[in-house]
Amino acid sequence: MEQFGKEEETKKTSKFQWFLFVVFIPLLFTISVVLLILTFSGINVFEQGKKYASQLPFVSQWIEGTEANEKKKLQQQIVELKATIVEKEKQLTKANDALKEKEGEMDALKQEIARLKAEKEQAQQPTTTPSAEQTNASRVDVVKMYETMSPKKAAEIIPQMSDREAVDLLSQLKTDKAAAILEKMDAANAAKYTSLLAKRSNN
Numbered sequence: 001m002e003q004f005g006k007e008e009e010t011k012k013t014s015k016f017q018w019f020l021f022v023v024f025i026p027l028l029f030t031i032s033v034v035l036l037i038l039t040f041s042g043i044n045v046f047e048q049g050k051k052y053a054s055q056l057p058f059v060s061q062w063i064e065g066t067e068a069n070e071k072k073k074l075q076q077q078i079v080e081l082k083a084t085i086v087e088k089e090k091q092l093t094k095a096n097d098a099l100k101e102k103e104g105e106m107d108a109l110k111q112e113i114a115r116l117k118a119e120k121e122q123a124q125q126p127t128t129t130p131s132a133e134q135t136n137a138s139r140v141d142v143v144k145m146y147e148t149m150s151p152k153k154a155a156e157i158i159p160q161m162s163d164r165e166a167v168d169l170l171s172q173l174k175t176d177k178a179a180a181i182l183e184k185m186d187a188a189n190a191a192k193y194t195s196l197l198a199k200r201s202n203n
Contacts, residue, residue, distance in 0.1 A: 143172045151177070155184035158193075167196045 146154050146169060158166045158181065170178045170193060178197075182190045 142169065146173060146181075147177055151180035152184045154181045155189075159185065159189050163192075163196060166193060167200055170197060171200055 158169065161169070170181070173181070182193060185193070
């Protein structure tokens with residue numbers, strides 16, 4: 001019995017070997033040769049296979065379903081990429097706005113620094129004394145004012161000045177105007193200023 005089982009197993013092995021060496025391997029070799037010949041002939045074997053397979057009912061449905069799924073995935077990827085691009089553009093716009101705001105703040109700070117620097121330099125400059133021309137112009141203005149003033153009013157104001165200022169003013173007035181003012185003064189002041197004017201003339 002055991003020997004019979006071994007014989008059956010041996011027969012199955014022999015049949016498989018016969019199929020492998022006589023049918024399968026030659027068929028595989030033939031298919032490979034045909035594919036090589038078609039490829040060298042410029043025929044796209046896979047495209048042709050797809051074309052003929054699409055004509056079969058079940059195979060064509062499977063191919064169409066596969067293409068539809070691939071197309072749907074591709075469209076979904078495109079939508080996701082577009083959404084990503086839009087989001088990046090928004091972020092870039094925000095960054096540009098923030099940059100412009102910072103540039104405006106920097107410009108304002110530069111202007112403020114320049115203003116403070118100018119004020120500091122101006123504060124450090126020494127105070128200039130009036131020039132001789134400005135002083136002479138001021139004196140001329142005072143003389144003109146007393147020239148047009150009434151002698152009585154001038155006689156009341158001049159004694160309130162120092163002797164030097166009073167003599168300087170009276171010496172620059174016209175002779176008749178100075179005489180009219182002295183006439184309106186009391187005798188003591190009139191005598192004092194007349195004496196001072198005389199000494200100034202002698203010097």
